[in-house]
Amino acid sequence: MTVTVETIDLSKRYGYLYALKNVTLKINKGESVALMGPNGAGKTTLMKVIATHIVPSSGTMKIFGENPFKNGEKVRKRIGFVGHESFLYDELTIKENLFFYAKVFSVNNEDFLDIIDFLNLKRWYNVQVKQLSHGLRKRADIVRALIHNPELILLDELFAGLDAETCNILVDYFKSQQEKTIIISSHSTEWAKKLCMRGVFLNRGEIVKDKPF
Amino acid sequence: MGFISTALRIAEKDLKTEFRRFYEILSILTFSVSSILVCSFAWGESVVTRPEIAAAALWVILFFASVLAFTTSFAREADRGTLSGLKTLPCSPLAILLGKIIYSIILLSFILFILLAFSMVFLNLTLTEKFTDFLIIFLLGVVDLSFAGSFISGLVMFSEGKTLLLSFLLFPVCMPVLIPAVLATENIINGASIGNIAPELKLLIAFIFVIISVTTLTFKFVLEE
Numbered sequence: 001m002t003v004t005v006e007t008i009d010l011s012k013r014y015g016y017l018y019a020l021k022n023v024t025l026k027i028n029k030g031e032s033v034a035l036m037g038p039n040g041a042g043k044t045t046l047m048k049v050i051a052t053h054i055v056p057s058s059g060t061m062k063i064f065g066e067n068p069f070k071n072g073e074k075v076r077k078r079i080g081f082v083g084h085e086s087f088l089y090d091e092l093t094i095k096e097n098l099f100f101y102a103k104v105f106s107v108n109n110e111d112f113l114d115i116i117d118f119l120n121l122k123r124w125y126n127v128q129v130k131q132l133s134h135g136l137r138k139r140a141d142i143v144r145a146l147i148h149n150p151e152l153i154l155l156d157e158l159f160a161g162l163d164a165e166t167c168n169i170l171v172d173y174f175k176s177q178q179e180k181t182i183i184i185s186s187h188s189t190e191w192a193k194k195l196c197m198r199g200v201f202l203n204r205g206e207i208v209k210d211k212p213f
Numbered sequence: 214m215g216f217i218s219t220a221l222r223i224a225e226k227d228l229k230t231e232f233r234r235f236y237e238i239l240s241i242l243t244f245s246v247s248s249i250l251v252c253s254f255a256w257g258e259s260v261v262t263r264p265e266i267a268a269a270a271l272w273v274i275l276f277f278a279s280v281l282a283f284t285t286s287f288a289r290e291a292d293r294g295t296l297s298g299l300k301t302l303p304c305s306p307l308a309i310l311l312g313k314i315i316y317s318i319i320l321l322s323f324i325l326f327i328l329l330a331f332s333m334v335f336l337n338l339t340l341t342e343k344f345t346d347f348l349i350i351f352l353l354g355v356v357d358l359s360f361a362g363s364f365i366s367g368l369v370m371f372s373e374g375k376t377l378l379l380s381f382l383l384f385p386v387c388m389p390v391l392i393p394a395v396l397a398t399e400n401i402i403n404g405a406s407i408g409n410i411a412p413e414l415k416l417l418i419a420f421i422f423v424i425i426s427v428t429t430l431t432f433k434f435v436l437e438e
Contacts, residue, residue: 053300054438077303087298089226091233100226104302106214128233144298 002029004152004181005050010059012045019045020056021205032182034192037202043185044084047156050183051081063152080150084157086141090130094121094140097129098147105148112147118173119143135166155184159191171195219304223312228319241281245328248274253335267336268398271328272391278324280383283362284376286313291370306436310363310428317359325351346407350397353417357390360424367435389420
């Protein structure tokens with residue numbers, strides 16, 4: 001089995017406070033994993049470390065067998081990250097936002113139209129992001145993260161603030177991505193179980209439980 | 214996508230975003246134009262007899278206008294969370310910085326041209342005789358300010374008092390730009406040729422290399438959380 005993400009004794013410290021403490025985790029290709037835990041457990045920090053946004057204080061991490069902090073550009077090409085907040089520009093339309101990311105990732109502008117269709121965004125394609133509801137913004141942000149067909153998809157608080165219909169659309173979509181490695185962080189055990197095969201429970205920056213759903 | 218093309222895409226995106234929020238550019242322009250008017254009213258006749266004081270006024274106004282422009286450069290990305298989106302891009306942090314620098318150069322050049330137009334009317338600045346010389350000095354100054362300002366804007370973007378810090382840091386860092394730029398502009402107004410202001414031009418060019426060296430060595434740490 002190919003390992004997509006491997007962390008060994010990974011820690012992130014802010015002053016005296018450990019956001020992550022000795023996190024050792026292995027996630028294989030094609031696995032869908034939910035990071036669970038209360039507020040401040042370290043879910044988002046772990047996500048951001050895997051996304052190469054945060055440099056860990058100690059420990060090692062390999063993504064696709066590479067050190068992401070040495071070969072960041074190469075690794076980021078294969079990662080799609082949806083954060084808790086939208087990464088889209090309010091003043092631009094969904095189309096303009098996606099075209100910007102598509103150009104930088106060297107993706108053809110037509111290559112992501114099927115995702116737009118699947119997530120029912122066609123109607124709002126030419127609408128400025130600031131005029132969109134939270135759910136639509138989230139969907140647009142997901143398209144942004146998937147534009148370059150990443151092998152590793154990181155979804156931080158995917159279901160937060162979304163209605164059941166949108167959550168169902170997203171679960172259906174990500175369940176159809178069998179060959180992708182998916183890591184989500186969620187407070188909702190119900191939705192996490194629908195999408196993921198494994199739950200990793202964090203508390204105060206440490207993994208307290210790692211078990212299949 | 215290459216380093217330069219990524220930077221150009223980021224600059225293009227920034228310009229598009231900025232011009233959709235035209236009221237912010239308008240506030241910078243209002244500040245600049247009203248400053249010229251105040252200088253003109255205050256100095257009156259002396260602007261006509263001593264046009265070199267217009268050089269100092271112009272650079273002071275351009276510097277403060279640039280402070281207003283740089284407060285939104287990286288800070289807005291950090292405040293709105295879109296900086297994380299830039300961090301997902303498969304590019305070096307320096308490409309992001311270069312994008313911001315290109316955006317600042319275009320924005321400041323736009324402000325500069327409007328400033329110059331108003332200065333010709335209200336500060337009695339005659340640009341027609343030595344237009345190329347003026348253009349070289351002003352563009353070099355704008356490029357210098359953009360390099361320094363974008364870097365500092367990135368440096369302070371995660372701070373609580375980023376606007377205050379930016380103004381405090383930008384002034385001493387930009388002194389090696391402002392002093393030769395003001396002197397060179399003054400000399401040109403007083404009839405000097407481009408050859409006579411070579412030392413000032415050398416300083417302005419050297420500043421770019423210093424800033425490039427500093428940013429190349431340090432900017433990747435600026436984006437780290």
